Amino acid sequence: MPNQGNLEGLEPIEEIDAAGLIPTPRTTETGLRINIRGRSIRLRRLRRPPKGLLRWLLILGPGLIATSAGNDAGGIATYSSAGAKFGYQLIWVMVVLTLSFAIVQEMCARLGAATGRGLLDLIRERFGVGWTLFAVAIIVVANSGVTLSEFVGIGAASELLGVSRYISVPVCAVLLWYLVIFGSYAKVEKIFLLMTLVFFAYPIAAIMGKPDWSAVAEGAFIPRIQWNSEYIFLLVGVLGTTITPYIQIFQQSSTVERGAARRHYGDERVDAYVGSVFSNTMSVAMIIATAATLYVAGQNDITSAADAAKALEPVVGSAAKYLFAVGLLGASLLAGAVLPLATAYAVSEAFGVPKGVNLDFRRGRTFFTIFTALIVFGAAVALIPNVPIFPLLVGIQVLNGVLLPIILVFILLLINNERLTGDLKNTPIYNVLGWGTFALITTAVVVMLGGQILELLGIKLF
Amino acid sequence: MLMLSYLLRFQVTDEKQNSAKLTDLSVALLDADYPNVTQMLFLTSENKSMRLDWSAVKAIDPKRRKILVEDLNAAAECVPDEIRGDVLLKHDVLDALILDLLNRRTTRASDLLLEEQENFGLRLRAVDASFGAMVRRVSFGYYKRINEKELYDWKYVEFLRGDPSGVENGAGYRLRITRLPVGEIAQLASYVPYLHAAELLTLLPDPQAADVLETLPIERQVQIIEEFSEREAVKMFELMAPNLAADLIARLHTATMKRYLERLPKKKSERIINLLRYQEDTVGGVMTNDMIYASGDLTVAEAREKLREPLKEPDFVELVFVVDDETSRRLRGVISLRQLLIEDDDCRLEEVMHPFVQSLNPDDSAIDAAYRLAGTQLNAMPVTTAEEGKLVGVMTIDAAIPLITPATGGMQGVRIFS
Numbered sequence: 001m002p003n004q005g006n007l008e009g010l011e012p013i014e015e016i017d018a019a020g021l022i023p024t025p026r027t028t029e030t031g032l033r034i035n036i037r038g039r040s041i042r043l044r045r046l047r048r049p050p051k052g053l054l055r056w057l058l059i060l061g062p063g064l065i066a067t068s069a070g071n072d073a074g075g076i077a078t079y080s081s082a083g084a085k086f087g088y089q090l091i092w093v094m095v096v097l098t099l100s101f102a103i104v105q106e107m108c109a110r111l112g113a114a115t116g117r118g119l120l121d122l123i124r125e126r127f128g129v130g131w132t133l134f135a136v137a138i139i140v141v142a143n144s145g146v147t148l149s150e151f152v153g154i155g156a157a158s159e160l161l162g163v164s165r166y167i168s169v170p171v172c173a174v175l176l177w178y179l180v181i182f183g184s185y186a187k188v189e190k191i192f193l194l195m196t197l198v199f200f201a202y203p204i205a206a207i208m209g210k211p212d213w214s215a216v217a218e219g220a221f222i223p224r225i226q227w228n229s230e231y232i233f234l235l236v237g238v239l240g241t242t243i244t245p246y247i248q249i250f251q252q253s254s255t256v257e258r259g260a261a262r263r264h265y266g267d268e269r270v271d272a273y274v275g276s277v278f279s280n281t282m283s284v285a286m287i288i289a290t291a292a293t294l295y296v297a298g299q300n301d302i303t304s305a306a307d308a309a310k311a312l313e314p315v316v317g318s319a320a321k322y323l324f325a326v327g328l329l330g331a332s333l334l335a336g337a338v339l340p341l342a343t344a345y346a347v348s349e350a351f352g353v354p355k356g357v358n359l360d361f362r363r364g365r366t367f368f369t370i371f372t373a374l375i376v377f378g379a380a381v382a383l384i385p386n387v388p389i390f391p392l393l394v395g396i397q398v399l400n401g402v403l404l405p406i407i408l409v410f411i412l413l414l415i416n417n418e419r420l421t422g423d424l425k426n427t428p429i430y431n432v433l434g435w436g437t438f439a440l441i442t443t444a445v446v447v448m449l450g451g452q453i454l455e456l457l458g459i460k461l462f
Numbered sequence: 463m464l465m466l467s468y469l470l471r472f473q474v475t476d477e478k479q480n481s482a483k484l485t486d487l488s489v490a491l492l493d494a495d496y497p498n499v500t501q502m503l504f505l506t507s508e509n510k511s512m513r514l515d516w517s518a519v520k521a522i523d524p525k526r527r528k529i530l531v532e533d534l535n536a537a538a539e540c541v542p543d544e545i546r547g548d549v550l551l552k553h554d555v556l557d558a559l560i561l562d563l564l565n566r567r568t569t570r571a572s573d574l575l576l577e578e579q580e581n582f583g584l585r586l587r588a589v590d591a592s593f594g595a596m597v598r599r600v601s602f603g604y605y606k607r608i609n610e611k612e613l614y615d616w617k618y619v620e621f622l623r624g625d626p627s628g629v630e631n632g633a634g635y636r637l638r639i640t641r642l643p644v645g646e647i648a649q650l651a652s653y654v655p656y657l658h659a660a661e662l663l664t665l666l667p668d669p670q671a672a673d674v675l676e677t678l679p680i681e682r683q684v685q686i687i688e689e690f691s692e693r694e695a696v697k698m699f700e701l702m703a704p705n706l707a708a709d710l711i712a713r714l715h716t717a718t719m720k721r722y723l724e725r726l727p728k729k730k731s732e733r734i735i736n737l738l739r740y741q742e743d744t745v746g747g748v749m750t751n752d753m754i755y756a757s758g759d760l761t762v763a764e765a766r767e768k769l770r771e772p773l774k775e776p777d778f779v780e781l782v783f784v785v786d787d788e789t790s791r792r793l794r795g796v797i798s799l800r801q802l803l804i805e806d807d808d809c810r811l812e813e814v815m816h817p818f819v820q821s822l823n824p825d826d827s828a829i830d831a832a833y834r835l836a837g838t839q840l841n842a843m844p845v846t847t848a849e850e851g852k853l854v855g856v857m858t859i860d861a862a863i864p865l866i867t868p869a870t871g872g873m874q875g876v877r878i879f880s
Contacts, residue, residue: 032716034716034720035720036720036724036731036735037724041735042739043712043735044740044741045708045712045737045738045739045741045747046712046716046719115624115657116624116656116657116658116685117655124557124570125557125558125559128556128557128599129557129572129596129599130599132557133596133600256655259656259681261656261684261685261688261689263688263689264688351570351593352559352569352570352572353569354567
């Protein structure tokens with residue numbers, strides 16, 4: 001073996017054909033040394049891939065931050081209500097759902113990496129125009145509801161900070177519209193994300209609120225269903241807010257956007273799993289924190305943001321409502337821009353029309369119309385006076401829960417289509433878990449709707 | 463003229479009164495501007511899927527929605543694996559993403575227009591991507607209006623299935639998209655999902671595919687090159703400009719990169735390796751080492767002869783660098799291609815060359831060099847080693863532009879010299 005020492009500048013001239021001698025190298029020892037055709041060469045252009053913890057932080061970092069923001073107005077409302085009304089008794093649902101959520105997120109990421117296209121693109125291609133119109137209708141309804149939640153959240157947060165919602169909601173609507181369309185959203189997004197970091201106070205509050213940990217464990221690991229309509233209603237709400245339809249579609253689009261290729265899918269998979277576990281842990285923290293303060297004190301009804309903010313009192317005392325308001329505002333602004341955008345992308349994809357914020361208005365007519373319409377709808381309805389905010393927010397999440405099984409069916413059918421996904425298609429375990437999730441959610445939805453219909457007819461089921 | 467949405471409601475009958483439901487049509491996609499329908503697929507009353515050559519058709523009755531064939535029993539059973547190679551109108555083309563070349567954008571085929579030929583042949587004539595087409599599909603053909611102005615002539619449509627391994631390398635030489643300039647093909651390739659883009663590049667003739675690949679945003683390049691077989695990928699690297707090939711190959715996994723470098727022809731891989739020795743943000747990281755040089759002792763006529771072969775390959779040929787001799791390659795001056803053609807045959811290169819040549823050092827910062835190059839109003843500057851003044855590369859203005867201006871929509875900058 002030739003001497004493996006520094007060969008720079010010592011390369012035999014005959015071996016180098018058309019290119020030149022290597023000049024005196026800089027002193028920095030960057031790059032990688034590799035052996036090609038028996039010669040060992042230092043290629044400074046190559047970067048050594050980060051190893052160990054740093055590598056994982058770089059992969060997961062963005063996703064973790066983004067999923068902590070996934071707890072938007074609707075999520076906060078639902079989890080807080082769950083904690084206040086039923087204490088620790090819905091936590092087992094969250095534990096079960098963590099598995100489901102991780103699986104569904106991962107399937108969507110996998111679909112995106114394997115096909116390079118969004119969900120509605122695939123639905124149109126595999127199922128045709130009729131089913132596409134159906135899916136589009138479902139998504140527009142669900143997403144309009146969530147957009148409305150975000151603007152309601154903006155209004156509630158601003159009122160906690162002393163600004164009337166009749167000012168904050170229109171101002172924020174115009175602001176978001178402008179930022180997204182004229183391109184500076186990326187810069188402001190970071191500010192909104194920073195605001196949501198406030199919610200890291202929830203796990204701290206959960207501990208400082210000194211909950212009865214044995215009761216928490218009982219609620220988490222012993223599944224107990226209360227057969228009353230309120231419980232079932234909130235259960236479906238929790239389902240809908242944890243596995244929100246728009247998040248699945250967004251996950252797939254993000255994977256496509258990031259340029260993930262199917263040969264190196266592994267990192268995306270880890271990102272999806274870790275992101276969902278992390279997000280659910282935050283949600284559970286929210287439930288525990290609220291239960292430890294409100295439920296224990298006998299305050300079972302949350303009607304306003306001020307009530308929900310009390311959960312943070314163990315951490316920051318009377319400043320709780322300001323902290324809460326900042327976080328809620330950040331999360332609502334973040335989602336308030338993402339939702340109309342994601343919906344506009346999805347619908348444009350389905351109809352095969354041009355999409356993207358960089359288009360001029362004439363070419364992207366459908367895209368911009370949908371985007372604007374959703375913002376206008378959300379802002380307008382959020383301003384209707386005398387609407388009980390928290391019950392509305394929970395109701396919208398229940399709607400999401402009802403529509404969720406339909407989207408799940410599409411996802412499961414597509415991911416099992418070998419022609420689309422090739423060797424990234426579902427393994428049997430995944431199918432069992434996936435269809436199992438579908439079955440559980442559908443059962444919950446059917447029981448809830450059934451109970452409500454029967455109640456309307458005068459028959460009380462529970 | 464028949465719309466596919468209407469045609470798919472037809473029944474197939476034969477002279478013995480057997481009847482079956484028409485399910486799909488297969489076409490010979492790349493054979494003609496307007497591909498002919500080659501086979502029909504139908505579903506028997508026992509729910510078996512069968513296929514029959516279109517030549518067996520004896521009559522088409524649009525009013526009664528019937529297609530008459532000689533004998534339904536002459537049909538063969540439809541084996542799923544066989545179907546993979548064909549292009550089926552309903553299963554593959556309908557609702558798929560297509561490239562509209564006239565308007566340079568992508569759209570969806572909501573309905574297809576078929577034209578009747580003699581002997582009851584059918585050929586694919588146009589695509590209907592309008593909203594009306596969607597209404598027609600959902601109403602099962604009851605809504606019959608066709609707006610002629612909204613039809614896209616199939617001749618100017620490219621259809622991709624999103625399956626790069628399903629097409630033969632270079633088989634699309636007849637595709638109209640090959641007539642577009644490289645930049646426009648790259649633009650269209652960036653509109654479609656990456657698998658479709660990979661399929662498109664597989665269909666293009668290799669040199670053109672390499673040109674398009676070089677122009678795409680680097681992330682897209684990586685996605686696509688990973689879909690190619692090793693043989694195809696190596697071919698791409700062989701045909702790409704060395705600096706752009708180096709950019710791409712550096713992004714692959716080290717083991718893959720090493721394998722490709724070892725499989726490339728030696729001269730080409732040496733070029734790429736030598737560029738990889740420099741960091742990305744230096745002149746060495748953006749220059750190309752594919753340039754024309756000749757010894758100053760040669761006469762103009764001799765140089766013209768000698769350079770005939772070398773001039774065929776590189777992208778940048780505007781300047782011929784005049785050097786001491788081929789081995790040491792000390793830079794003496796530069797002569798333009800124009801001069802090579804018009805100067806007196808008997809003059810020696812060192813007499814007609816421009817001797818005061820500024821040059822760059824490969825370890826200089828790329829951005830500083832870019833500004834310097836832009837400031838000189840030259841279109842390129844040679845890169846020489848500090849000690850010996852040996853010519854190792856050339857930095858062209860199109861490599862400098864992306865460093866001074868903001869990104870132009872993700873594409874790899876303006877390509878002036880390729």
